[in-house]
Amino acid sequence: MDSRYEIQRRAGGGSANASPALGAQSRRRKMPPRPADYKLQIIIIGSRGVGKTSLMERFTDDTFCEACKSTVGVDFKIKTVELRGKKIRLQIWDTAGQERFNSITSAYYRGAKGIVLVYDITKQETFDDLPKWMRMIDKYASEEAELLLVGNKLDCETDRIITKQTAERFTSRISGMRFCEASAKDNFNVEECFLKLVDDILAKMPLEIPNRKLSNSILSLQPEPEVPPELNPPRMHCC
Ligand SMILES: Nc1nc2c(ncn2[C@@H]2O[C@H](COP(=O)(O)OP(=O)(O)O)[C@@H](O)[C@H]2O)c(=O)[nH]1
Numbered sequence: 239m240d241s242r243y244e245i246q247r248r249a250g251g252g253s254a255n256a257s258p259a260l261g262a263q264s265r266r267r268k269m270p271p272r273p274a275d276y277k278l279q280i281i282i283i284g285s286r287g288v289g290k291t292s293l294m295e296r297f298t299d300d301t302f303c304e305a306c307k308s309t310v311g312v313d314f315k316i317k318t319v320e321l322r323g324k325k326i327r328l329q330i331w332d333t334a335g336q337e338r339f340n341s342i343t344s345a346y347y348r349g350a351k352g353i354v355l356v357y358d359i360t361k362q363e364t365f366d367d368l369p370k371w372m373r374m375i376d377k378y379a380s381e382e383a384e385l386l387l388v389g390n391k392l393d394c395e396t397d398r399i400i401t402k403q404t405a406e407r408f409t410s411r412i413s414g415m416r417f418c419e420a421s422a423k424d425n426f427n428v429e430e431c432f433l434k435l436v437d438d439i440l441a442k443m444p445l446e447i448p449n450r451k452l453s454n455s456i457l458s459l460q461p462e463p464e465v466p467p468e469l470n471p472p473r474m475h476c477c
């Protein structure tokens with residue numbers, strides 16, 4: 239192929255010699271993407287090693303890392319999804335599970351519209367830690383936040399310690415909390431769990447409000463400052 243032709247194409251089809259079809263194509267490429275109708279924050283919490291980072295990376299990038307580094311403080315990823323005819327830009331905050339990071343991670347609870355609480359179905363202690371995480375939610379999260387409990391590492395069925403019934407019993411005591419099991423490793427049920435949570439959030443939002451009005455009601459993407467505990471009375475009771 240003539241190399242001059244290649245240069246013309248890269249220049250954007252502005253030359254008089256460029257075909258009308260090519261011009262139309264480059265014009266199409268320049269169209270900015272449709273802006274998101276909603277911007278939502280979701281936070282992932284739970285004890286260390288349960289697979290919080292793995293679930294986030296599976297959902298946002300469809301990748302899995304066997305030997306990932308432990309999360310330090312807070313990390314985040316963006317993913318845009320379409321649900322109920324709306325384009326939603328999700329900002330997913332992945333937190334470190336160790337207590338020493340609680341003062342950092344707690345600042346991210348308040349802005350979250352959805353909270354994903356994760357345990358490992360093969361590790362009793364990660365399930366026993368759930369009431370501790372619920373206390374963090376009661377203390378720092380918005381009362382309106384949708385809650386999802388995820389039992390991760392479903393691919394390790396033979397090492398399972400926490401039965402589905404035990405986890406369902408736990409969730410049934412917490413108003414509005416959803417429950418699902420997933421495997422970040424095998425990519426089982428991950429997208430479904432996240433999308434269900436987003437759908438629950440959308441179900442509570444006034445979708446008929448025009449975009450311009452919404453810009454005032456959508457959440458800021460910046461983490462909110464820490465909320466004094468006395469401003470956030472506990473909203474639910476678990477074991
Ligand atoms: N078998 C299995 N291992 C997983 C799964 N999800 C995460 N892991 C592994 O569990 C370890 C901790 O995962 P990580 O995502 O860093 O946990 P985090 O500390 O909660 O963020 C890593 O070695 C992961 O490869 C899963 O679904 N199945």
Ligand SMILES: [Mg+2]
Pocket residue numbers: 290291292307308309332333334
């Ligand atoms: Mg992590």
